[in-house]
Amino acid sequence: MRIKWVNHALRGIVRPFQISLRYKLMLLMVLIAVLPLSLVTLFATKTTKHSLASEVIRSNESRMEWAAKYFDEKFDQLQAVSYSLLLDSTLFPNANDGAVQSEGTPSFVNQYTIDRLKSLYSANNKNIAQVALYLKSQNRLYVVDKDAGISTDRLKTPQVDWGAIGRSHESLNLLLNNGKNTFSIVRSMNRFPDREVLGGVKLEVRWKMMNSVLDMVHSESNSEVFVADADGNVMYNPYSERIATEPETVKAALAGPGGQGYKESKRGFLFYQPSVSGQVWIVKFIPMEYVTEGASSTLNFSLITALAFAIVAIAASVLIAYITTRPIIRLTQSMKAVEIQNFEVDIREPRSDEIGTLERRFNSMLGRIKELIQTEYKATIEKRTAQVKAMQAQINPHFLHNALQAIGGIALSRNVPEINEHVRAISDLFRYTIRMKSDLVTVADELEHARNYLQIQKLRFQSMIEVRIDADEECLGCTIPKFSLQPIVENCFFHGLEGKMDAWSITIRVEKVLDEIEISIADNGIGIEESRLADIRRQLSQPADGQENGESMGISNVNARIKLLFGDEYGLFISSEWKAGTTVKLLIPAHEEGEKT
Known part of the structure; x- marks a missing residue:
């Protein structure tokens, strides 16, 4: 029902333009005026949007590269802190060579270690929330934060199993997200010559030390900037508690083989840059609204201009269409009056155009x-x-x-x-x-008509005449001009058989030769003299519209109709021998009844 109503409404809208030249002219002029302006407006808006998008991409790619470098510098500073502990000869006296040996009593080492970690924490407490040091030589873990410094032999913590690290011979360098605005750098302390594990250090770092780097990237107020791990999970976001960017999109982008780059979608631009050897990614999302807002001023101006010109164009189109089509409508109304049999209309003041x-x-x-x-x-x-x-x-x-x-x-x-x-x-x-019926009948009907004529002639001549009709079955359904055979058979009696004292014989033979029907009518009459046969043949060879009527008016009529219907290559062909008989051959194309000729 709704589709029917929509179709009816569309027909109602389109119909005036189909029946009225005035509406067509009006529509054409509006299109000529508005369409180019609309295309220019669209092109300008698209070009502006593309230029802004290119500028956004170029500037943010540069910012992301600089931010990654600053991130690496920040992490290098943190790594330098851990290296300072490794280079402390009291904590790791044989880090460069020799066996691991401890200097001093365990109480001295414990106190020195706590004091050393406190000193390190105090120097970096703005960025570091906690320092933990594992000494394999003491088989103890030392932890210092803002509250106190402790020493424990419980080496297994929620994040790190220090005992397992001490038993291995592999270097370890991890970055772990703590989920409380901090992250941890965990690395093993290895002796330089043989990479044997001497201990390990864990620095719990405040994420806010990276704010200066992220602020440099967060150049648009409505953009999203955050730090993610290699799997695309958000590690730190100082600007919003919720991320509007779809996690699947971020994960798919970071999993790609291209490394740093950006992806453009209908929602906006997603930039991503790896840092810290790919352990963290700086991710930025700029919504498409930022780009469209930049082009909105151009778009608004273009739309206002286009609207103003459209109004002027429509008004001018209506006026011009009305003035131009008024005499045409007057002429149309006069013609409609003539259609209803009103012939008294007259245009008294014709124009000069x-x-x-x-x-x-x-x-x-x-x-x-x-x-x-x-x-x-x-x-x-x-x-x-x-x-x-x-x-x-x-x-x-x-x-x-x-x-x-x-x-x-x-x-x-x-x-x-x-x-x-x-x-x-x-x-x-x-x-x-x-x-x-039509002028064309079947061969069967025409043969039946000839049989009836011969039946009547037999009434006159009794046993003097012998008739033989032989027709191929495939020819009976083909078409032939009506009254084609009877005039020829009639000529056999009037010009061939009358005056002959012997028995009379008429043979009608119908056969198909390739794609033509050949009907021959032969008699054993007196034949035709050679001079008269030449005249008849000359008359039959003329074009259909140029044939003359003479003694052979019947066969001339048949010949002319065949040529008019099928072409000059068809018609009647006569052969005769004086005192021996005459044969008339009728040649037509083999067309079945109902088939177009």
Whole structure:
């Protein structure tokens, strides 16, 4: 129901433009005025947006590279803190060579270690929240934070299993996110020559030490900047508690093989830059609104300009269309009046331009129509009179056909079948003559008509005549001009057989040769003299519209109709030998009934 209503509404909108030149002209002028302006506006907006997007991409790629360098510098500073502990000869006296040995008593080492870590923490307490040191030689873990310094032999912590690190011979360098605005750098202390593990250090670092780096990247107020791990999980976001960027998008971007770069989507631009050997990623998302806001001023100005010009164009289009089409509409109204038989309309003040020429021709045509109406009226009366006379003339053949049918019925009732057979042949002959069909009939119908004619001739000549009809079955359904065979057969009697004392013979043969039908009608009559045969052949070889009517008017008529219907290559061809007989061949194309010729 809704689709039907929409279709009806659309037809109602489109219909005025289909039937009115005024509306078409108005629409065309509006399109000419508004379409180029709209395209220019769209192009300018798109170009501005593209330029802003390019500038955003270029500037942010540069910022992301600098931020990654500063991130690396910050982490290098933290690594320097851990290196300072490794280089302390009291804590690691044989870090460069030799076996690990401890200097002093355990109480001295414990106190020195706590004091050393406190000193290190105090120097870096703005950035470091906690320092933990594992000494394999003491098999103890020392932890210092803002509250106190402790020493413990419990080496397994929630984040690190120091005992397992001491038992291995592999270097360890991890960056762990603590989830409380801090992260931890965990690394093993290895002796330089053989990389044997001497201990390990863990620095719990405040993320805010990276704020200065992230502020440099956070150049747009509505952008999102955060630090993520290699799996795309958010580690630190100082600007918002919630991240609007889809996590799947971030993970897919960081998992790509290209390293740093950016991705553009309908939502905005996502920039990503690895740092700290790929352990952390600086991620920035700029919504597309930032770019569109930059182009909004150009867009607003363009839209206002386009709207103003569109209003002016529409007003001018309406005015011009009204003035231009007013004489056309006046001429159309006059024509509509003529359609309803009002011939009294007349345009008294024709214009001097092309439309004026149409108006003058219309006045002239109107006068001519009035004259033609009078002529047509007279012709109609005469035509109806002729039709009445034709119908009256048609009554006679029908009456004769019915009368012959009645005579045949009486002959049968009196047991005289021969009379009925001859009467039937005459009746069928008349019926075939008056039957209202096209000019083309089937070969079978035409042969039947010829049989009826020969049946009547047998009534006259009794046993003197022998008739033979031989037709291929595939030819019977093909079409042939009506009354093509009977005139030829009639010529056999009037010009060939009469005057011959011997037995008469007529042979009709129908066969298909390639894609043509060949019908030959042969008699054993007196034949045609050579001079007269030449005249007949000359007459038949002429074009259909140039043939003359003479003694052979019947076959000339048949030949002319065949050529008009099928072409000059078809028609009648006569061969004859004096005192021996005549053969007439009728050649037509092999077209089935109903097939287009």
